[in-house]
Amino acid sequence: MSNFYIQKAIYELQYFWYLLRERICKNPNDNNSAKKFVDFNNKRVLKKLKNKKLNRISILLPHCIQNYDCNLKITTNINNCRQCGLCDISEILNLKQEFKNIDIKIATGGTLARLYLKEYRPELVIAVACKRDLTAGIRDCFPIPVYGVFNTIVDSPCKNTRIFVDKLREVLKEVGR
DSSP: OOHHHHHHHHHHHHHHHHHHHHHHOSOTTOOHHHHHHHHHHHHHHHHHHTTOOOSOEEEEEEGGGSOTTOSSOOSSOGGGOOOOSSSTHHHHHHHHHHSTTEEEEEESSHHHHHHHHHHHOOSEEEEEEOHHHHHHHHHHHTTSOEEEEEOBOSSBTTBSOBOOHHHHHHHHHHTTO
16 A cells, blocks of 8 residues: 555545544533644654755635724735734735745635635645644544644634744744745
């Protein structure tokens, strides 16, 4: 059996264990099982990319990181942001200046994210999302290396979430950009 199928089987087994732990878990807000799956995935991704020069890195962000009351919609172009500081978009734009050859996209859902990945074909995706969307997205994109980072829910899901931009910076430095 080829290495791809072995890796896929291990991956599916890890995802199955995540789903099983989610069903058994008493607290629906507990991220522990999702964290275990994402940690497994992130270690696999970093190991796979070790000592490789990457030319196409994409950061994929959820639209819920933009301030909900903002009149400037950034889903079509992140550069529409006026950098008022009410959300993390301005810090992410600074990150784009710091690491030149990265592409940053805002996705309103999984279908749009998959379409973008199919067109751009990045060598690495750094994806930010809530636990449900992140775990499903990582699984859907296999074998594309997707490094997952959880967003922080502040008020309610899908509205005014936050990102630890320093975590994104740390990952970009780790992969040698």
